[in-house]
Amino acid sequence: MRLSYPANVKIIQVPCTGRVDIIHLLNAIEDGADGVYVAGCLEGECHYISGNLKARRKVEYVQKTLKELGIEPERVAMYNLSSAQGARFAEIANEVVTKIKELGPTPVTNKKQNNAA
Amino acid sequence: MIVADRKSLEEILEMVEDCKKILIVGCKGCVTVCNVGGVKEVEILSSSLKIARKKAGIEIEIDMHTLERQCDNEYIEQIKETVNDYDAVVSMACGVGPQFLSEMYKDQKFFPALDTTFFGGATEHGVWEERCAGCGTCIIHKYDGLCPVARCAKSLLHGPCGGSSNSACEISKDTECVWDSIVRKKMEQGRLEDLLGVTEARDWRSARDGGPRRSIREELVQGNI
Ligand code: SF4
Ligand code: SF4
Numbered sequence: 001m002r003l004s005y006p007a008n009v010k011i012i013q014v015p016c017t018g019r020v021d022i023i024h025l026l027n028a029i030e031d032g033a034d035g036v037y038v039a040g041c042l043e044g045e046c047h048y049i050s051g052n053l054k055a056r057r058k059v060e061y062v063q064k065t066l067k068e069l070g071i072e073p074e075r076v077a078m079y080n081l082s083s084a085q086g087a088r089f090a091e092i093a094n095e096v097v098t099k100i101k102e103l104g105p106t107p108v109t110n111k112k113q114n115n116a117a
Numbered sequence: 118m119i120v121a122d123r124k125s126l127e128e129i130l131e132m133v134e135d136c137k138k139i140l141i142v143g144c145k146g147c148v149t150v151c152n153v154g155g156v157k158e159v160e161i162l163s164s165s166l167k168i169a170r171k172k173a174g175i176e177i178e179i180d181m182h183t184l185e186r187q188c189d190n191e192y193i194e195q196i197k198e199t200v201n202d203y204d205a206v207v208s209m210a211c212g213v214g215p216q217f218l219s220e221m222y223k224d225q226k227f228f229p230a231l232d233t234t235f236f237g238g239a240t241e242h243g244v245w246e247e248r249c250a251g252c253g254t255c256i257i258h259k260y261d262g263l264c265p266v267a268r269c270a271k272s273l274l275h276g277p278c279g280g281s282s283n284s285a286c287e288i289s290k291d292t293e294c295v296w297d298s299i300v301r302k303k304m305e306q307g308r309l310e311d312l313l314g315v316t317e318a319r320d321w322r323s324a325r326d327g328g329p330r331r332s333i334r335e336e337l338v339q340g341n342i
Binding site for chain 1: 125126127157160161164165167168169170171172173174175176
């Protein structure tokens with residue numbers, strides 16, 4: 001099965017989404033990512049019991065922080081799928097890219113003209 | 118431990134508005150235990166402030182340093198080489214931290230990133246509750262270890278008041294009436310008569326009413342023992 005997902009999605013592999021921390025998501029936004037999402041196993045199917053549930057709470061924390069800073073919280077998201085769902089993986093990647101394109105480029109750019117909009 | 122909450126990003130951003138380079142100092146003591154001012158929270162605050170300032174088009178440089186404690190000069194001293202390299206220093210300790218820092222480093226400005234709230238503990242993961250008000254003369258042996266000074270809204274020594282209802286305090290149905298708990302515990306232990314006596318009016322000068330307090334341990338002042 002050869003499935004394609006958008007080339008502008010950069011994948012960072014972790015052993016379990018429980019490894020993803022709040023600071024990793026914030027750093028991505030800080031460094032200019034237009035969006036960042038966590039793709040974890042289906043809820044109830046984490047090898048480490050609750051890694052994906054914890055990841056979701058961290059994603060929600062970052063969404064709250066972005067909101068506080070006047071940045072669209074939808075730039076950070078959590079998805080759940082199993083490793084057997086290759087097609088779903090590509091679908092999610094496309095979905096995220098479409099959504100982020102709708103939001104436009106990140107406002108975290110250090111350029112003053114951004115604020116004029 | 119001392120419990121605190123982080124101030125809003127808006128409030129902290131306003132404090133550092135004119136700064137181009139700041140230091141955020143964390144504390145590995147109480148505020149690490151209540152997940153509000155340790156290594157992790159310092160990183161999160163730093164990144165959040167940087168995001169906000171990048172968005173505003175006025176980048177800010179931030180260094181981080183988490184000290185063992187901010188209530189001991191021997192640790193405060195550890196930043197002496199670099200403390201004046203910044204436009205301001207933000208402390209993530211309880212209110213003691215920024216003050217110890219401020220007293221040692223006369224030429225620097227120190228801002229609190231936290232609102233210090235009370236002495237307490239975690240009753241469940243993520244929930245902290247007040248247990249002691251540091252009144253300077255502990256009297257809870259009279260109440261089987263429950264403190265009406267800190268936990269009764271009126272600090273009554275003979276309670277409960279008429280506002281106690283269904284074990285809740287009249288200030289809010291979510292606030293336990295500690296006097297209800299005291300009476301209940303005495304009844305369960307068959308010692309209700311303990312509460313019949315009159316407790317003398319207490320001397321509040323040992324609490325904040327007497328002004329700032331100080332604790333002196335003579336044998337330590339003389340040297341290590
Ligand atoms: S500075 Fe405050 S928070 Fe840090 S250890 Fe001391 S009392 Fe606790
Ligand atoms: S009586 Fe005073 S010292 Fe004792 S627990 Fe209550 S507030 Fe703290």
